[in-house]
Amino acid sequence: MANSGVNPEVLAKEIIKDLGGKDNLISAVYCMTRLRIVVADMGKIDKKSIKETEGVLGYAEQGNQAQIILGPGRVTKVAQIVADITGIKLGEANEAEVRKSEINAKNDTAFKRVLKKISNIFIPLIPAFIACGLVMGINNMVIKANPNFANTLIGGIFGIIGGAVFYGLNLFVGVNAAKEFGGSPMLGGTMAAIISMPNLANVKMNGKPFVPGRGGVIAVLLVVAFSSWLEKKIRKIIPDVLDLFVTPLLTVLISGFVALFVLQPIGGIISDAIGKAVSVSIKNGGALTGFILGGTFLPLVMTGLHQGLTPIHADLLKTTGENLLLPILAMAGAGQVGASIAVLVKTKNKRLKKTIASALPVGILGVGEPLIYGVTLPLGKPFIGACIGGAFGGAFNAATQVACLSMGISGLPLALVIKPGKVGYYLLGVLISYVAGFIATYIIGFEDPVE
Numbered sequence: 001m002a003n004s005g006v007n008p009e010v011l012a013k014e015i016i017k018d019l020g021g022k023d024n025l026i027s028a029v030y031c032m033t034r035l036r037i038v039v040a041d042m043g044k045i046d047k048k049s050i051k052e053t054e055g056v057l058g059y060a061e062q063g064n065q066a067q068i069i070l071g072p073g074r075v076t077k078v079a080q081i082v083a084d085i086t087g088i089k090l091g092e093a094n095e096a097e098v099r100k101s102e103i104n105a106k107n108d109t110a111f112k113r114v115l116k117k118i119s120n121i122f123i124p125l126i127p128a129f130i131a132c133g134l135v136m137g138i139n140n141m142v143i144k145a146n147p148n149f150a151n152t153l154i155g156g157i158f159g160i161i162g163g164a165v166f167y168g169l170n171l172f173v174g175v176n177a178a179k180e181f182g183g184s185p186m187l188g189g190t191m192a193a194i195i196s197m198p199n200l201a202n203v204k205m206n207g208k209p210f211v212p213g214r215g216g217v218i219a220v221l222l223v224v225a226f227s228s229w230l231e232k233k234i235r236k237i238i239p240d241v242l243d244l245f246v247t248p249l250l251t252v253l254i255s256g257f258v259a260l261f262v263l264q265p266i267g268g269i270i271s272d273a274i275g276k277a278v279s280v281s282i283k284n285g286g287a288l289t290g291f292i293l294g295g296t297f298l299p300l301v302m303t304g305l306h307q308g309l310t311p312i313h314a315d316l317l318k319t320t321g322e323n324l325l326l327p328i329l330a331m332a333g334a335g336q337v338g339a340s341i342a343v344l345v346k347t348k349n350k351r352l353k354k355t356i357a358s359a360l361p362v363g364i365l366g367v368g369e370p371l372i373y374g375v376t377l378p379l380g381k382p383f384i385g386a387c388i389g390g391a392f393g394g395a396f397n398a399a400t401q402v403a404c405l406s407m408g409i410s411g412l413p414l415a416l417v418i419k420p421g422k423v424g425y426y427l428l429g430v431l432i433s434y435v436a437g438f439i440a441t442y443i444i445g446f447e448d449p450v451e
Contacts, residue, residue, distance in 0.1 A: 006055035008074065012081035014053050019066055020044030022086040029090070030079040033057075033378075033449075035068045037082070042066070072349070072449040118221075119307035121176040122314065126408040128165040128172070133406025136162030137416040140405070144420050165406075169318055170196045170213060173220045183228025187251055191227045192220045194256050195264045210260065211268070216315040218274070219259075219267025226263060227255035271315050278316060282324045287395040290328045294394015294433075295387045297332035302372060313407045322403040322419055327426055328394040330410045331433040333368040335389020337411075338437025339382045340371050346442065349449045366411025381446040389437020393429045400425040 016022055019039055026038040039045065042064055050059050050068060055078075058069035070078055083090035139158040142149045149155040165172075170192040178188020200210040215222075231251040238246050281289045300306040309329070316323045337360065344356045352375070359370035376383040402425050406417040411430075418426045 006074070008077040009081050011053065011055045011070075011074075012078045012085060015050065015056075015068055015078070016082060016085060018046040018050045018053065020046075022088075025082075025086050025088050027089045028079060028082060030075050033069055033071055033075060034060075035070055035075050035079050035082070037066050037068070037088075038064055039066055040064075072351075115307040117180045118311060120180050121173060121221075122310040124176055125165070125169075125172055125314075129406050129408035132162050132165040133408065133417040136405055137418075140420045166318055169217065169314065170220050173217045173314070174224050177221055177224040178228050181225050181228035183224065183231045183251075184248070187227060187231060187248055188224045190252060191223050191255055191259060194252075195219055195223060195259050200260075205261075213318075215264050215267025215269075215271045216318040217311050218271045218315055219264045221311060222263045222267045223255065223259040226258060227251055230255055271319060274312055275316060275319055278312070278325050279320075282328070282398050283401070285398070287399040290398025291391045291395035293325070293328045293398070294331040294335070295391030297329045297390060297394075298336065298368075298372065298383065298387050301332070301368065302377065317405070317407060322405055323407065324398075324401065324403045326404050326407060326410075327397045327402040327414065327418065327429070330366070330414050331393030331397060331429055332387070332390030333363065333366055333411055334393055334430045334433030335391070335437035336368055336371050336376055336386035337363045338389045338434040338439075339386035339441040340375050341434070342385065342438045342441035343375060343379065343382050343446065346445070347448050352449055364411055366409055366413055368410075379446045379449075381444045382441045385441030385444050386437050388440040389433045389435075392436035393433030396432050397426065397429040400429070402426045402429060 015035070016025065019025060019037060020041060021044075024039050024041055024044050026040055028035060028037045030036065042061070045066055047059060050056055050066075055070065055074065056068055057071050060067040060069070079090060082088070135158055139149075139155065139162050142158075143155065150159070171189050174192025175185045175189040178185045178191075181188075195215070196213045198212050200212040203210050231247060234247050234250050235243060297306065300309075306329075309325075313323055313326055316325065340356050340360060340363065344353060344360075347353060347356075355374050356371075359374055363371045371386075372383075376386050400422070402422045403419040404414060404417050405419055409417065412427075415423050415426050415430075
């Protein structure tokens with residue numbers, strides 16, 4: 001290791017001095033490579049001196065936190081000495097959370113904030129998707145074993161419970177969207193109900209009936225975004241004494257007409273285009289499309305752009321009853337599991353082994369962030385290996401037309417909501433991603449962090 005002869009105590013004292021003295025230090029944490037110290041006054045830091053100090057590999061700042069890059073092993077020793085000298089609180093940072101927060105801060109843009117809003121609309125619905133999806137999966141498995149179960153009382157109730165979240169999906173999205181867009185939640189739900197009313201089919205324009213629910217959640221998002229904007233504008237000009245009556249009335253009336261004549265048709269066009277694009281690209285592109293989608297999904301997760309896919313998943317399920325996209329993208333997480341196992345086998349770093357061992361179980365269950373930010377991304381090359389694993393699994397799932405019937409889960413648990421007849425293919429796709437991610441990472445290798 002470079003500068004291995006540097007005395008940790010001398011280095012710690014130099015860092016304290018360059019950070020403005022011990023009275024300027026508030027608290028400190030360290031991760032695998034960095035000592036992160038919160039300071040009272042950033043203006044007292046001598047950045048030039050820190051960067052030129054022997055043993056310091058780099059320097060960065062985030063908010064009122066000074067980050068001194070020292071490298072594996074050395075950072076632990078120096079951090080403890082700094083804490084002993086100054087008396088400040090010292091903690092060990094969770095590598096995954098630190099890395100994730102850094103990336104999120106770096107990539108915070110207007111577009112990312114929009115995606116965050118979309119994510120906030122759908123995240124509260126995930127428990128419902130999981131619950132109903134699992135009931136649907138159980139129902140499908142029982143019906144496959146005994147087709148007559150579908151005609152029984154219990155089978156009928158299971159079917160109703162399994163499909164309930166999709167029956168009310170537009171209303172749920174409308175309520176949550178209004179919260180995010182700054183409107184009244186119940187008005188958001190009302191607008192979603194207006195474009196979903198079965199009676200719309202009895203209303204005709206130029207001889208053609210309206211289509212209830214056309215555009216799915218895409219249309220709901222457009223309609224509620226408009227109604228929330230309009231509600232805020234109206235509220236500014238209506239006297240307080242009339243606000244309770246006039247604002248909701250004008251909001252619903254005006255937004256209702258705009259929704260039915262303008263926004264829902266636009267949402268329908270977008271929804272139809274998305275559904276057709278996904279279906280055609282996967283069915284016609286086959287393995288090649290799956291390879292590309294499965295191989296590029298992890299970078300989307302890393303930057304948070306995957307949040308923009310949530311309404312697409314929901315819309316596919318709402319409009320077509322199945323989702324060909326999610327089982328392909330889920331292979332990215334499986335590839336990462338394989339890559340992390342390869343790192344676990346090859347690394348000599350006990351701390352890294354501990355990190356992987358704790359993150360693998362949740363990774364297998366479909367929660368990939370701890371492995372991304374704590375293992376594969378910091379090491380670099382294993383992240384590429386994980387993408388390769390996801391690409392091969394995605395190619396297989398696309399070629400075999402694996403589809404799921406719900407959302408909100410990934411990894412092995414997703415098998416519970418895979419379309420009947422495709423569960424075996426899905427599990428084989430997961431295995432392919434594990435193996436491909438492992439082999440790719442093992443061959444590519446990585447620079448093993450020094451203890």
